[in-house]
Amino acid sequence: MTPSNEDLEREFERLLRNPLTRRHILKRGAAGVMSASALAYLAACGSDEPAGGNGQKAKGEKPIAKGTIADSLYVANWPAYIDEDHTALKSFQKKNGTKVKYVEEINDNDQFFGKVRQQYQQGSSGGRDIHVVTDWMAARMVRLGYVQKFDKSSMPNANANLIDRLKSPAFDPKREFSMPWQSGMTGIIYRKDKVKSPPRSVADLFNPAYKGKVTMLTEMRDTVGLVTAWQGGNPEKASLDEYKKAIDKVQEGVDSGQIRGFTGNEYIKDIPKGDSWVIFGWSGDAVQLKADNPNVEFVLPESGGMLWTDNMQIPVGAPHAYTAEKFIDYIYEPEVQAPIEAYINYICPVNGTKEVMAKTDPSIAKNPLIFPDKSVFDNTYIFRDLTPEEETELNDAFQKLIGA
Amino acid sequence: MTARLRKGALPYLLLLPGLGWLVLFFALPLVYMALESLKSGDPFVSGFKLTWEFSNYTNALKDYDQQFIRSFEYAGMATLIALLIGYPLAYVIAFRGGRWRNAMLLLVIVPFFVTYLIRTLSWETILSDSGVVVNTLQAVGILGHDGRLLDTTVSVVAGITYNFLPFMILPLYASLERIDARMLEAGYDLYDRRRDVFLHVTLPLSMPGVVAGVLLTFIPAAGDFINAQLLGTPKQFMIGNVIQSRYLVVNDYPTAAALSFLLMAFSLIIVIVWARIAGTEALLGTEGERK
Numbered sequence A: 001m002t003p004s005n006e007d008l009e010r011e012f013e014r015l016l017r018n019p020l021t022r023r024h025i026l027k028r029g030a031a032g033v034m035s036a037s038a039l040a041y042l043a044a045c046g047s048d049e050p051a052g053g054n055g056q057k058a059k060g061e062k063p064i065a066k067g068t069i070a071d072s073l074y075v076a077n078w079p080a081y082i083d084e085d086h087t088a089l090k091s092f093q094k095k096n097g098t099k100v101k102y103v104e105e106i107n108d109n110d111q112f113f114g115k116v117r118q119q120y121q122q123g124s125s126g127g128r129d130i131h132v133v134t135d136w137m138a139a140r141m142v143r144l145g146y147v148q149k150f151d152k153s154s155m156p157n158a159n160a161n162l163i164d165r166l167k168s169p170a171f172d173p174k175r176e177f178s179m180p181w182q183s184g185m186t187g188i189i190y191r192k193d194k195v196k197s198p199p200r201s202v203a204d205l206f207n208p209a210y211k212g213k214v215t216m217l218t219e220m221r222d223t224v225g226l227v228t229a230w231q232g233g234n235p236e237k238a239s240l241d242e243y244k245k246a247i248d249k250v251q252e253g254v255d256s257g258q259i260r261g262f263t264g265n266e267y268i269k270d271i272p273k274g275d276s277w278v279i280f281g282w283s284g285d286a287v288q289l290k291a292d293n294p295n296v297e298f299v300l301p302e303s304g305g306m307l308w309t310d311n312m313q314i315p316v317g318a319p320h321a322y323t324a325e326k327f328i329d330y331i332y333e334p335e336v337q338a339p340i341e342a343y344i345n346y347i348c349p350v351n352g353t354k355e356v357m358a359k360t361d362p363s364i365a366k367n368p369l370i371f372p373d374k375s376v377f378d379n380t381y382i383f384r385d386l387t388p389e390e391e392t393e394l395n396d397a398f399q400k401l402i403g404a
Numbered sequence B: 001m002t003a004r005l006r007k008g009a010l011p012y013l014l015l016l017p018g019l020g021w022l023v024l025f026f027a028l029p030l031v032y033m034a035l036e037s038l039k040s041g042d043p044f045v046s047g048f049k050l051t052w053e054f055s056n057y058t059n060a061l062k063d064y065d066q067q068f069i070r071s072f073e074y075a076g077m078a079t080l081i082a083l084l085i086g087y088p089l090a091y092v093i094a095f096r097g098g099r100w101r102n103a104m105l106l107l108v109i110v111p112f113f114v115t116y117l118i119r120t121l122s123w124e125t126i127l128s129d130s131g132v133v134v135n136t137l138q139a140v141g142i143l144g145h146d147g148r149l150l151d152t153t154v155s156v157v158a159g160i161t162y163n164f165l166p167f168m169i170l171p172l173y174a175s176l177e178r179i180d181a182r183m184l185e186a187g188y189d190l191y192d193r194r195r196d197v198f199l200h201v202t203l204p205l206s207m208p209g210v211v212a213g214v215l216l217t218f219i220p221a222a223g224d225f226i227n228a229q230l231l232g233t234p235k236q237f238m239i240g241n242v243i244q245s246r247y248l249v250v251n252d253y254p255t256a257a258a259l260s261f262l263l264m265a266f267s268l269i270i271v272i273v274w275a276r277i278a279g280t281e282a283l284l285g286t287e288g289e290r291k
Helices: A003-016 A029-034 A038-045 A087-096 A109-121 A135-143 A156-161 A202-206 A220-228 A240-255 A267-273 A283-292 A321-331 A334-344 A355-361 A361-366 A376-377 A388-401 B002-035 B053-061 B065-096 B100-115 B116-126 B132-139 B154-179 B183-192 B196-225 B226-232 B241-249 B253-284
Strands: A070-074 A099-102 A128-136 A180-190 A214-217 A259-263 A277-281 A297-300 A306-311 B039-042 B049-050
Touching: A038 A259, A070 A321, A087 A099, A087 A334, A109 A128, A109 A135, A109 B241, A128 A135, A128 A321, A135 A259, A135 A306, A180 A202, A180 A220, A180 A283, A180 A321, A202 A214, A202 A277, A214 A220, A220 A240, A220 A277, A220 A306, A240 A388, A259 B002, A267 A277, A267 A283, A267 B116, A277 A283, A277 B065, A283 A297, A297 B002, A306 A334, A321 A334, A334 A355, A334 B002, A334 B196, A355 A361, A355 B183, A361 B116, A388 B039, A388 B065, B002 B253, B039 B253, B049 B196, B049 B253, B053 B065, B065 B100, B065 B196, B065 B241, B100 B154, B100 B196, B116 B226, B196 B241, B226 B241, B241 B253
Parallel strands: A070 A099, A070 A128, A214 A259, A214 A277
Antiparallel strands: A128 A306, A180 A277, A180 A297, A180 A306, B039 B049
């Protein structure tokens, strides 16, 4: 990564983050465009070795051994995914004397994978002790044997405080290889002042009255998942054909001009400008957009929204695995989580944070998009784990849909 | 003896840095990509293996013919528009610029001080549905009530034209500026109309600039994808968008590499044809006299 590329990315992020105080996660949006950079090409080019290498490695049969807490730790995370003061990192250092090297190096799951896979395959983590990736990538990391198994007995907070809905995802039913950093919901974001009646269903995105004012997400699992659920399928266990049926439906919308395009979180510019009215978008963005413009609303479609999680994992070869484990556990103390949550505004995975924040930040504690109750969670799906073949096939079809 | 040796070796030594650079960063990657484009397999399980899979090329062409055609269409349109805008501008700067000449040239280059991405993003704002431009065009009836500019072919071609315009203007200016004023004076003696002087003297003499400008605009424009991505929709996506997503999203490196080579091949063909039609004669400066 050359400095100029980094500068460019930062500049671009700053532009998107306008005004500066806005507390966004620039999760995926920036990546869509920035993946343009030569850097990404390089990352992609150097790596045509099979990721699985010599077959499936033993999936970390043995959990991480107990040890002592080291004086340094390397955490790789997404940009703007922690409060600007790095409160949690500072207090962890104060408590344990560990200096945390916190690197915002993940802009895109695929890009990150391209960057680390040769290292990971050779059993080197490139110095990283923790990385944060989205469910499906976390699943791939587990499948390829690139991550270590937690010793849950050294993680009392994590065991006690993880919210129920996230306790057993299909790819890691016992949460032995991953712990959520932050979750979010995908649903419909709309402009109250532009729509005729508040949208309640994915069908509203196909309403001819909104022709050319509809966008969907470039994130395949979000767009395909929402449409599959609307068509009566269950995205947690749908067949490849059901997913493809959803793609066909969206294709109709593209062909007719109903759907204007596909976005990462660039929609945070389009919605306030009125370039789009009814879109697929992420809950955390909606919280922020709403704060700036009261006409913006978020709703989960009646047929169900998508729930996704970015997960902390400890790669094989991590130099300070035990410290990493303790750090993950530390993040699960509600008092530690609170400042992160206050900044990010996605779904908080840590029980007890709501109570802490009720005192410090009552408006956030009351927000159902940040602390959803069970009825909201019941209306969400986690996209199922795809086999590599399915993933290739579906990605291919979806990329053709979104124009390339 | 040593002096002669040094003299003989010197040119080669001078070539060395440039050659080394080209081999390392051009020739080797090219070979690597050529091999990549002939592999088959999948990214996660077996990996890609060199199997001389020439069908990668035919499949890529079959699947993405639309985007190829679109790329050259858009690049062609943008080049033509840039030429129509750029020529008069370069002409004015070269012949009427006077003491403002350098200042005006600087203004042409100034946009480069801001990143390409940021400039394209600001076009997004300028052309937005409720922006000044669209509202004005709607008010005077050029655009329908729910007409729009952003996310259309117009915005993509406009964006490409804007972004590559300086590459057209600078070579045009360079060749116009070189024209000997005495040639023009002689021209006015021979032809009494300014139009004839322009057609028979100025234009032929500036042809090298036109040829260079067209190439410098057309080639990068055909491979561009930022404009289509930010100012267009999937219906405007160009071959660059496809290559980008094949590499980074689908992890289908062989197809992406094959597409890159096809793009290079097509560009090369177009350049050769263009050089045949416009280049050699114009470069010799014989065109004007023969007519």
